[in-house]
Amino acid sequence: MNRTPVTRDPNAARRARRVGGGIVVCAAVLAAGGLVVAAAITSAAPVVATASPIAPVTSTTAADPDDSDDLVPIEPATRLISAFDAKTAWRTTIGDCSDDDVVVERSVDGGGTWDGFNLGSAGGITGAIALQALGDDNSATVIGQNTTGCTPTWVETTSAGTSWTAYSDRTATAWYVDTTSLSLIHTPGAVVRPAPCDVAGLASLSSTSAAVLCTDRSLHRTVDGGLTWTTSKTVPAALAVGASTDGYLVASQSRDVSCTGLTIWGLPESPTTDPATVSSCVPTASSTGEVALSGTSEALWLWAGTVVLRSLDEGATWR
Numbered sequence: 402m403n404r405t406p407v408t409r410d411p412n413a414a415r416r417a418r419r420v421g422g423g424i425v426v427c428a429a430v431l432a433a434g435g436l437v438v439a440a441a442i443t444s445a446a447p448v449v450a451t452a453s454p455i456a457p458v459t460s461t462t463a464a465d466p467d468d469s470d471d472l473v474p475i476e477p478a479t480r481l482i483s484a485f486d487a488k489t490a491w492r493t494t495i496g497d498c499s500d501d502d503v504v505v506e507r508s509v510d511g512g513g514t515w516d517g518f519n520l521g522s523a524g525g526i527t528g529a530i531a532l533q534a535l536g537d538d539n540s541a542t543v544i545g546q547n548t549t550g551c552t553p554t555w556v557e558t559t560s561a562g563t564s565w566t567a568y569s570d571r572t573a574t575a576w577y578v579d580t581t582s583l584s585l586i587h588t589p590g591a592v593v594r595p596a597p598c599d600v601a602g603l604a605s606l607s608s609t610s611a612a613v614l615c616t617d618r619s620l621h622r623t624v625d626g627g628l629t630w631t632t633s634k635t636v637p638a639a640l641a642v643g644a645s646t647d648g649y650l651v652a653s654q655s656r657d658v659s660c661t662g663l664t665i666w667g668l669p670e671s672p673t674t675d676p677a678t679v680s681s682c683v684p685t686a687s688s689t690g691e692v693a694l695s696g697t698s699e700a701l702w703l704w705a706g707t708v709v710l711r712s713l714d715e716g717a718t719w720r
Contacts, residue, residue: 473618474616474617474618475601475614475616475618475639475640476601476616477495477578477583477600477601477602477616478495478601478602478641478692478693479494479495479691480492480493480494480495480691480692480693480704481493481494481495481529481531481532481693482532482643482693482694482695482702482704482709483532483533483534483541483695484534484695484696484697484700484702485534485537485538485697486538486697486699486700487511487697487699487700487711487713488508488509488510488511488538489507489508489509489534489538490507490508490512490534490695490702490709491505491506491507491508491532491534491541492505492506492508492515492532492693492704492709493505493506493529493532493543494529495528495529495530496527496528496529496530497527497528497546498527498528498546498548498551499527499528500521500527500528500529501521501527502519502521503519503520503521503526503527503528503529503543503545504517504518504519504520504521505517505518505520505529505532505541505543505562506518507541507561507562508709509538511700511711512702512709512710512711516561516562518558518562518563518565520543520545520556520565524565525547525548525549525567526543526545526546526547526548526554526556526567527545527546527547527548527551528545528546528551529543529544529545530544530545530546530553530577530578530580531543531544531553531575531577532544535557535559537559538561539558539559539560539561540557540558540559541557541558541562542555542556542557542558542571543555543556543557543565544556544572544575544577546580547567551580552569553572553575553577553580553587554567554569554572555567555568555569555570555571555572555575556568557571572591573589573590573591574589574590574608575587575589576588576589576603576605576611577603578596578600578603579593583596583599583600583601583616584596584598584599584600586600586603586611586613586627588611588626588627589608589609589626590608590626592626592627594626594627594628596613596630597613597615597621597630597632598613598615598616598617598619598621599615599616599617600613600614600615600616601613601614601615601616602614602641602642602643603642604642604643604644604649604650605644606644606648606649606670608626609623609624609625609626610622610623610624610670611623611627612633612642612649612668613630613642614639614640614641614642614651618635618636618638618639619632619633619635620632620633620635620636620639620642620651620668620676621633622649622668622670622671622672623672624670624671624672631672631673633668633672633675633676634675634676636651636653636666636668636676637653637654637656638653638654638656639651639652639653640652640653640654640663640692641692641693641694642668643693643694643695643696644695644696645667645695645696645697645701646696646697646698647667647669647696648667648668648669648670649667649668649669649670650665650666650667650668650679650694650695650696650701651665651666651667651668651676652664652665652666652692652694652703652705653666655681655682655683657681657682659682660681660682660684661684661685661686662682662683662684662685662686663680663682663683663685663692663703663705664678664680664681664682664683665678665679665680665683665694665701665703665716666678666679667679679701679715679716680712680716680717680719683703683705683710683719685703685705685706685708685710686705686706686707686708691705691706692704692705692706699713700712700713701715701716703719
């Protein structure tokens with residue numbers, strides 16, 4: 402099996418683009434074994450991005466809201482983050498087939514620094530559309546579009562990002578928004594089903610359970626692999642949805658007039674259980690679609706604008 406080196410331009414900007422099929426999130430389901438169907442991808446020397454220490458942020462109680470933004474449509478999200486534990490997480494921006502640079506980053510110090518690995522066109526991948534941390538802190542999968550026909554392809558590392566191998570057969574086990582339409586969802590089992598809306602964000606917990614955030618800001622959950630969807634109680638001014646150990650996380654614009662930032666909500670897996678506030682106010686400069694979030698049993702992670710924040714106490718404080 403030939404290995405194809407990837408040359409990284411350290412000055413290339415990691416461009417945040419909207420993918421035509423919307424944001425996608427892999428189901429945390431792996432096919433056992435699997436044939437290596439493409440050359441392993443070896444990265445160049447990693448890019449290290451440093452971040453300044455962030456002062457602790459304490460959640461506050463929301464005031465009476467202004468609902469003027471609730472009906473404003475949102476665009477599909479532009480970024481993905483997937484946490485493994487309190488220290489390790491992976492992130493990337495969403496792209497399309499025109500991307501030459503597909504940079505996936507890994508942090509092992511709680512988001513203080515990030516090592517970047519380019520899976521770009523030299524390795525046969527363009528346009529990342531999914532990201533999932535796997536069973537240990539060295540392993541993750543990206544679904545990108547290959548350079549031949551823009552077909553979604555599962556690419557995986559078990560070496561902390563230093564090499565990547567493509568397994569096209571595993572793509573069938575993933576949830577993602579069809580790259581040709583925001584209103585179609587690829588479900589595990591390689592079945593494409595109608596979405597309940599035009600999808601802005603998708604998060605999955607298993608091969609049967611997933612949640613979507615729609616461009617009209619409504620939320621829907623399924624527990625039968627996308628056969629049926631149940632509309633959730635509205636999360637005001639919702640912006641992004643992500644997966645966590647205890648269900649889903651939703652970020653919304655804060656409706657507290659004294660808070661410039663976001664509200665974080667917990668959304669249980671059960672479609673009959675309403676969302677509940679986790680953090681009433683997380684001060685951050687970003688209140689647009691440049692938001693991604695992920696959770697584990699140890700920490701909640703939030704990537705908003707240029708800042709990555711974590712909560713180690715179930716949303717009470719962020720730093």
